Amino acid sequence: MSFLIFALVYPFVLLLSKLPFRVLYIISDVVFLILYYIVGYRRDVVLFNLKTAFPEMDKATLKETEKRFYHHFCDLFIEVIKTLSISEQTLRDRYLFTNIEVLQKYVDKDQPVLVTMGHYASYEWVFALATLLKNHPGYAIYKKIKNPYFDKMIRDIRSKWNSTLVPNKQAREKIKEVLATQKGFAYFGFIMDQSPSNSNKKHFSNFLSVQTPFFTGVEKLSKQYDLPVLFLGTTRVKRGYYSSTFSVLTDTPNQHPDFAITDAYAKILTELIIKDPAYYFWTHKRFKFLK
Numbered sequence: 001m002s003f004l005i006f007a008l009v010y011p012f013v014l015l016l017s018k019l020p021f022r023v024l025y026i027i028s029d030v031v032f033l034i035l036y037y038i039v040g041y042r043r044d045v046v047l048f049n050l051k052t053a054f055p056e057m058d059k060a061t062l063k064e065t066e067k068r069f070y071h072h073f074c075d076l077f078i079e080v081i082k083t084l085s086i087s088e089q090t091l092r093d094r095y096l097f098t099n100i101e102v103l104q105k106y107v108d109k110d111q112p113v114l115v116t117m118g119h120y121a122s123y124e125w126v127f128a129l130a131t132l133l134k135n136h137p138g139y140a141i142y143k144k145i146k147n148p149y150f151d152k153m154i155r156d157i158r159s160k161w162n163s164t165l166v167p168n169k170q171a172r173e174k175i176k177e178v179l180a181t182q183k184g185f186a187y188f189g190f191i192m193d194q195s196p197s198n199s200n201k202k203h204f205s206n207f208l209s210v211q212t213p214f215f216t217g218v219e220k221l222s223k224q225y226d227l228p229v230l231f232l233g234t235t236r237v238k239r240g241y242y243s244s245t246f247s248v249l250t251d252t253p254n255q256h257p258d259f260a261i262t263d264a265y266a267k268i269l270t271e272l273i274i275k276d277p278a279y280y281f282w283t284h285k286r287f288k289f290l291k
Helices: 002-017 021-039 043-053 059-082 088-094 100-108 125-132 148-158 168-181 217-225 260-275
Strands: 095-097 113-117 138-142 163-167 187-191 203-207 210-214 229-238 241-250
Touching: 002 059, 021 059, 043 059, 088 095, 088 125, 095 125, 100 113, 100 241, 113 217, 125 138, 125 163, 138 148, 138 168, 148 163, 163 168, 168 187, 168 217, 203 260, 210 260, 217 229, 217 260, 229 260, 241 260
Parallel strands: 095 241, 113 187, 113 229, 138 163, 138 187
Antiparallel strands: 203 210, 229 241
């Protein structure tokens, strides 16, 4: 059944990916109308999340933010599809890095790093980074898709430019292996703002207007292997164009008290979201556990 579903969907998706952006964004606009007004996809979750994160937001602003989010959500879906056939130059033109020199200093020192992100603006096209670092291995930690054929498709999409996808449950093992067998610079990418499946033994950080649990695995890995931790903050410049900026969370993880790095991540992500809440990924249940 998994293969049958894939066999039926994949040709259609591949065909869509060949269309020019202007056509794809018209399709996105149509999908928005269906998703928002007819299907009402997860509108209860989005509204709850926005009200929880911004309790002071008035109804008019709330409605405007909600609609802008769904427009962007549909664009993201289209952009994932476009990645199947996008050229390297087009990806570079549409996803820029404002201060690649911050990362370059670690390249020059042959120092592996952990790069963190949030589900904000565009996290699919971050693989443009691999086009700038072709001589250096990159590893993106991700959650496997249940359908193995779609999982392979996503891995193929995201690994077109010398970037390897690693299932999240294998992250520690992969980092250990790379550090033991490879010399020089390498980077490991984590999106670490998912809500844990339960709040037991998780650290609660201040995030937006509440305290909510975060995974602390990145912090633990940074201390175990003494790896610097960076944050890559992405903003939307205009439709289909993004700009990303590196910030250093720490170069010396073992000099920080427990959970300080996780708290720093939550703080810088909060600052990014507050600038324009419409571009955060509000459809996932981020506030399942609150203090």
